[in-house]
Amino acid sequence: MNKRLAIVNHNLGSGGAEKLIHDMALELKDMNIEFSIILLTNVNDIYGKKLQEVGIDVIYLSNKWDIYSPKNIFKLKKILKHYDIIHTHTYTAQLWTAFSSLFLGKKKKYITTEHSTSNRRREKFYFKYLDGWMYSRYNKIISITDATQINLKKWLNNKNPEKHLVINNGINLKKYYSTTPINRKEINQNLKEEDILICMIGRFSEQKSKNFNKKYEIFK
Structure with missing residues (x-):
């Protein structure tokens, strides 16, 4: 039985993570992998429409900029139950997926990609506890550079180092x-x-x- 993959992000507007998802989706389509892209909102969408035009399944959970709403936990729970592997990008997708995983059982595999060496959360000590719990919900944590991984491990006090790996961003030459x-x-x-x-x-x-x-x- 083929595994179904869900790629989750807040949207597919302009940005490096969004462009990476776009390019990765095209490669996955060529590899005949069954997958969907789940987006918290269609606001500022750029790449989502382009992917739909070539037959890729793109699902929008909202037409409003409500990516910080806890309601996304239950929206994701409802749709992610149909997938076996869940790959998240950027913070709101990471966070709400982590919460929804509490209701989805233990058979699913969760992967997340870290795209930056720093963020505003790391300026507030209390986010260390929330982030520590959030990343603990993932089976694998991919960093796009060595520096990204080093900074994330430092922030997480190097907990669960076996979960971490580096996969540098690539481009279609x-x-x-x-x-x-x-x-x-x-x-x-x-x-x-x-x-x-x-x-x-x-x-x-x-x-x-x-x-x-x-x-x-x-x-x-």
Whole structure:
């Protein structure tokens, strides 16, 4: 009997985690894996509609921005009972799925992916207890970088280290092999061929820039 997979997130708007889910869904479809994407809301949706257009099952639990409502526990409980493996991303999906798991029995497998080296919860000591319980509900905790895992383990006082593993984010290289490089003059008329250009895809924040100097010291 084939296992059914549910991928849970708050939405599929713009963002790195959302783009990862989009790309992963396309790969899973090509692998003929039976799965659904469960989203807490359709607000600010971008990738969800695109996935539906290619025949991927995307389920929205709300058309309002109520991702912090405890009602999501019971909405998830109702739908996740039909799945065997549940993979969550981002905090609200992680939290409400953890609570719903209390009502879903012990046969299901729970996986979560940690996408950032820091967040605002880690500024408040009392969240350490809530997060500790939340992550304890998962069978595997995937971090997208070594630094992400190190910081999460530190926050959780390195509890259950056997649950942790690192899987770096990947991209589909095929779509870039056949692209045509942009003419430098379209960017800036003063650019020369020998000028080194660096493109950063992501917001300039602590999480994105923590190792910036280390990564680009090769250009010094």
